Amino acid sequence: xxxxxSTVLSRCRVLQSSNIRYFSSEKPWENPWEHALPKQSxxxxxxxESPVNWANIERLLPRSTIPPMPRATDGPFPSxxxxxxxxxxxxxxxxxxxxxxxxxxxxERRRDELNPMTMDFEYVELVxxxxxxxxxxxCDVDLKxxxxxxxxxxxxxxxxxxxxxxxxKGAPRKLLEKFVYAxxx
Amino acid sequence: MSKHAVKSASxxxxxxxxxxxxxxxxxxxxxxxxxxSGRAVKNHHNSAGHTIGELQRSPKPPLGWIWGDWxxxxxxxxxxxxxxxxxxxxxxxxxxxxxxxxxxLIDLGWLPKDEPIDISTLCNTKLVRVNPQWxxxxxxxxxxxxxxxxxxxxxxxxWANQMTIAAIERAGGxxxxxxxxxxxxxxxxxxxxWFRDGNxxxxxxxxxxxxxxxxxxxxxRGYLAPxxxxxxxxxxxSEILEYTRSVPAEQAEAWEAQTKQANQVFLGVKPGSLVSxxxxxxxxxxxPALIEHYSPEEALADHLR
Numbered sequence: 089x090x091x092x093x094s095t096v097l098s099r100c101r102v103l104q105s106s107n108i109r110y111f112s113s114e115k116p117w118e119n120p121w122e123h124a125l126p127k128q129s130x131x132x133x134x135x136x137e138s139p140v141n142w143a144n145i146e147r148l149l150p151r152s153t154i155p156p157m158p159r160a161t162d163g164p165f166p167s168x169x170x171x172x173x174x175x176x177x178x179x180x181x182x183x184x185x186x187x188x189x190x191x192x193x194x195x196e197r198r199r200d201e202l203n204p205m206t207m208d209f210e211y212v213e214l215v216x217x218x219x220x221x222x223x224x225x226x227c228d229v230d231l232k233x234x235x236x237x238x239x240x241x242x243x244x245x246x247x248x249x250x251x252x253x254x255x256x257k258g259a260p261r262k263l264l265e266k267f268v269y270a271x272x273x
Numbered sequence: 274m275s276k277h278a279v280k281s282a283s284x285x286x287x288x289x290x291x292x293x294x295x296x297x298x299x300x301x302x303x304x305x306x307x308x309x310s311g312r313a314v315k316n317h318h319n320s321a322g323h324t325i326g327e328l329q330r331s332p333k334p335p336l337g338w339i340w341g342d343w344x345x346x347x348x349x350x351x352x353x354x355x356x357x358x359x360x361x362x363x364x365x366x367x368x369x370x371x372x373x374x375x376x377x378l379i380d381l382g383w384l385p386k387d388e389p390i391d392i393s394t395l396c397n398t399k400l401v402r403v404n405p406q407w408x409x410x411x412x413x414x415x416x417x418x419x420x421x422x423x424x425x426x427x428x429x430x431x432w433a434n435q436m437t438i439a440a441i442e443r444a445g446g447x448x449x450x451x452x453x454x455x456x457x458x459x460x461x462x463x464x465x466x467w468f469r470d471g472n473x474x475x476x477x478x479x480x481x482x483x484x485x486x487x488x489x490x491x492x493x494r495g496y497l498a499p500x501x502x503x504x505x506x507x508x509x510x511s512e513i514l515e516y517t518r519s520v521p522a523e524q525a526e527a528w529e530a531q532t533k534q535a536n537q538v539f540l541g542v543k544p545g546s547l548v549s550x551x552x553x554x555x556x557x558x559x560x561p562a563l564i565e566h567y568s569p570e571e572a573l574a575d576h577l578r
Binding site: 126133134135136137138140141142144145147148149150151155156157158165166167168169188189 | 397541
């Protein structure tokens with residue numbers, strides 16, 4: 089809730105310059121305390137309405153919802169983003185999108201083994217493809233074929249059917265994104 | 274008493290105090306993050322291990338504790354070297370944002386079309402975060418994705434290299450690099466919270482000594498560089514990288530209207546203004562001292578190195 093103007097105004101006290109008394113005709117012995125103590129007058133600043141285009145302020149306020157997904161007809165998109173096919177492709181599985189309308193690909197860095205020579209841990213980088221419903225194993229077969237054809241070397245996958253997730257070792261996330269888009273999800 | 278020619282030191286001192294700005298003792302406070310409290314290390318009469326029960330239930334020693342000394346843990350046993358990472362608390366960081374990510378934000382509708390994009394717009398998406406508390410001074414637009422970038426934008430960032438600038442100008446857009454000091458950045462990264470707290474908009478300070486040359490250089494599209502120099506630099510860059518750079522006059526005028534002044538944090542809003550979201554109005558102070566403070570004739574430079 090916006091603070092009231094009065095509470096904000098109280099922050100704006102100003103010390104008035106007391107140079108004026110140097111030019112007064114009053115002799116110092118008539119009122120010795122006036123000379124001894126500096127004059128302090130507190131001046132609150134007043135505020136006036138500023139003629140501002142309110143659109144400039146509205147532009148600074150964040151949106152509260154995720155923007156709706158762009159239509160496929162608005163594309164092609166230079167960033168490489170693709171809309172999912174509508175209706176979805178006729179495959180035994182379905183790969184959903186995240187709430188940000190992006191393919192559900194996540195990176196993971198797991199500790200592998202201790203290298204006794206450097207006494208440092210070696211890490212393995214995995215890519216997880218989530219939100220898979222239907223025949224997850226069929227998806228795994230398609231994914232493996234696609235990646236091995238692109239890369240030329242075998243990739244390891246771990247399928248979690250209950251979660252609808254496939255973890256891949258040996259392939260970059262960009263390639264998995266290419267697979268998801270190529271399948272039309 | 275009239276003014277005499279020679280004033281005593283105490284009179285002069287009193288004059289300085291009288292003419293100083295309206296600071297009182299209760300107004301003096303540290304800048305945010307200046308002090309941090311240490312964790313209290315307690316030594317409970319060394320009773321942590323007489324029996325197994327005591328050992329299991331006792332408070333455990335702090336990290337790095339070497340037997341005996343509670344105030345010299347392992348990581349404070351060894352002397353440091355002032356020259357090694359001596360300025361670690363003074364270094365600046367910039368959050369990287371690639372051109373690819375920027376293009377994706379535009380494609381997915383996070384950034385408004387035909388409106389200037391600045392750090393407030395990017396932080397409002399909540400997908401790009403800049404934290405002034407961690408001494409992050411803004412956004413560094415990287416050139417990853419320069420070959421696919423195709424959006425015509427009017428963008429203001431804090432750091433950009435030549436390839437990034439070329440990519441934006443090749444697409445027909447406009448890029449400027451601008452400095453935000455940490456106080457202004459706190460307002461810029463979360464304008465809604467700033468307005469809700471009822472804070473006046475801070476005046477943006479000039480860059481510190483080490484950054485003046487960067488932001489005054491037309492090749493970096495610095496906001497302090499003159500427009501004519503920037504135009505020359507744009508043409509030179511387009512010749513080097515072999516693309517055409519021609520901005521129609523109406524577009525240039527529209528961009529001119531969308532440019533902030535050097536001391537403005539938000540476009541079209543004077544520093545020192547109070548924004549009232551409830552009233553949908555903006556108020557500015559009338560006292561000349563405050564007007565001078567928020568829009569000084571000589572711009573104040575940030576005190577950092």
